Amino acid sequence: MYNIVGAGLAGSMLAKSFDNHDIEYRIFEAQLPFAASKISENLFSDTWLKDVSYIKDSLDWIHDNYKVEDRCFFTYQNLDEQKKKLKYLYHLPIPEVLKTGCIAEEVLEATKEGVRTAQNFYKGMNIICAGLQAKKLFKLPHLDALTGHGFFMRESKLRLSGVLGGRSGRYENYINTFRPYTHEKIMRWHDGYIWYGDSTAIKHNNYIKKQNYYISESKKRLKKLGITEPDHIVFGARPMNIKNKRGGMLVKINSNNIILNGGWKDGLVIYPYLISQIYKWLKK
Numbered sequence: 001m002y003n004i005v006g007a008g009l010a011g012s013m014l015a016k017s018f019d020n021h022d023i024e025y026r027i028f029e030a031q032l033p034f035a036a037s038k039i040s041e042n043l044f045s046d047t048w049l050k051d052v053s054y055i056k057d058s059l060d061w062i063h064d065n066y067k068v069e070d071r072c073f074f075t076y077q078n079l080d081e082q083k084k085k086l087k088y089l090y091h092l093p094i095p096e097v098l099k100t101g102c103i104a105e106e107v108l109e110a111t112k113e114g115v116r117t118a119q120n121f122y123k124g125m126n127i128i129c130a131g132l133q134a135k136k137l138f139k140l141p142h143l144d145a146l147t148g149h150g151f152f153m154r155e156s157k158l159r160l161s162g163v164l165g166g167r168s169g170r171y172e173n174y175i176n177t178f179r180p181y182t183h184e185k186i187m188r189w190h191d192g193y194i195w196y197g198d199s200t201a202i203k204h205n206n207y208i209k210k211q212n213y214y215i216s217e218s219k220k221r222l223k224k225l226g227i228t229e230p231d232h233i234v235f236g237a238r239p240m241n242i243k244n245k246r247g248g249m250l251v252k253i254n255s256n257n258i259i260l261n262g263g264w265k266d267g268l269v270i271y272p273y274l275i276s277q278i279y280k281w282l283k284k
Contacts, residue, residue: 001025003115003122005107005137006130008037010260012099013271014129014278016065026122027099028115030106034147034204034237036131041150041185041197042092043071044269052246052266054273061272066096071187074174087175092268093190110137112256127278129260131239132204138253142243143261147207149215150197151222151230152189184221196222196230204237240264250274252281 002018004011007029018025029037049055062068069091105117107130114123128134135143176184189195198218200207207214215233222230241249241262248270249262258278263270 001124003124003126005128007099007102009268011129015099027102029102039234039236040094043089058269058272126257145204145237145239146201147204147237148200149235153194153230
């Protein structure tokens with residue numbers, strides 16, 4: 001029996017792969033503050049990663065296992081002039097990925113026999129996909145996270161003006177690509193929601209210190225877009241391997257504990273590749 005700790009992108013994709021291979025597992029998700037499992041934009045393109053050797057295999061795996069959406073975005077180089085061009089991206093809705101039916105207990109210790117929570121001990125081999133929590137379980141010097149936030153709004157609350165209104169008066173997805181917010185996005189989400197995320201991506205400890213400031217700056221930019229009443233705000237810490245920004249983090253701590261983490265630069269696309277490497281270890 002395998003214990004998968006964390007049901008974000010890494011843990012949920014591993015669980016999906018285990019389902020495909022009829023491998024028994026438990027999956028734990030404690031929904032801690034700043035958990036990466038709470039939200040992910042999951043936008044990707046083969047052109048963004050064209051120099052990565054595993055891109056084709058990863059994209060094939062994602063398309064084979066999930067319902068991927070084709071999305072059209074407008075990219076603005078200068079909002080004042082409103083010059084824009086089309087960008088076509090893939091979007092994998094986060095509800096399509098996240099595993100349900102998880103054990104809602106925080107793993108406090110991972111040992112050579114299994115994992116321990118406040119309530120129970122679960123015997124088995126451990127694969128730790130728990131973002132920053134993995135740093136608490138094991139002293140991982142190269143694991144950090146970029147933390148940010150985003151806002152959800154009901155489409156009915158939007159005041160369609162400026163760049164938000166298309167020819168038909170309907171909302172358009174767009175991405176800002178000019179400084180100082182090079183990754184500002186607004187997009188149609190799920191269940192009638194619109195998602196707004198700006199470029200806030202600060203190392204976790206620094207983000208915590210200035211969290212209120214970063215949120216206030218995002219709200220100012222939202223107001224310029226005619227959005228004054230977001231429904232709620234969501235936080236997430238995106239794990240990264242600061243030693244190898246493009247390679248993720250795949251570490252064997254000992255014979256019973258493997259770390260699968262750090263998908264920062266390549267996002268969800270790196271995880272099918274790292275999972276394929278885990279299988280090589282498990283077969284030994």
